[in-house]
Amino acid sequence: MSTTIGKFQGIPTTCISDAMEGLNNLDPTIKPLKESYKFSGRALTVKMPVGDNLAVLKAIGEAKPGDVLVIDAKGDQYRAVAGDFILGMAKTLGVSALVVDGVIRDILGTKELNFPVFCKGTTVAASGKAGVGEINVPISCGGTSVYPGDIIVGDADGVVVIPQQSEEEILQASLNKLKKDEEREANISGNTEALRKYIDSMLSRTSSK
Secondary structure (H helix, E strand, C coil), rough: CEEEEEEECCHHHHHHHCCCCCCEECCCCCCCCCCCCCEEEEEHHHCCCCCHHHHHHHHHHHHCCCCCEEEEEECCCCCEECCCCHHHHHHCCCCEEEEEEEEEHCCCCCCCCCCCCEEEEEEEEEEEEECCCCCCCCEEECCCEEEECEEEECCCCEEEEEEHHHHHHHHHHHHHHHHHHHHHHHHCCCHHHHHHHHHHHHHHHHHCC
């Protein structure tokens, strides 16, 4: 894992989102199967038609250790993009997480894998394998553009996309936001007088606009 990706792993998605002014968040319906899941890695993108997951298998076969599979499944919630068998393959081959604007199946077996899956839910229906689809192309996932190689970070609050051309700038802004949040917590939390001053300052700032 590169230094940049590793540093993003330690930053809450909320801070990263604030640093990007909320412009690159995936739709909040895409949630982790377990709140404890947290990951960061580079996107290996998958564009698939509804109900045909052969491109997902191709992506798993070509993934490098640490890659995040980001799948454009068109938001379909009837047919699963993968079940516990395919997800187990992804984990074994070093994929760090799977993010999809769709659903998976075999929920109990998938949770036992302890493999970060972020999706819209679960279903019972499988996908077919007609062979249509593409990998490593620009996609839209959860209403957000994702390019191959973008850094993807996910935790209990959701998933954010960091465009690779500005990742260092966004990293610094995210670290600055995290530091400010920690300082605010240390200085204000539990201090009644400081809390009132903070509220007054926020209200006066709003009223002056």
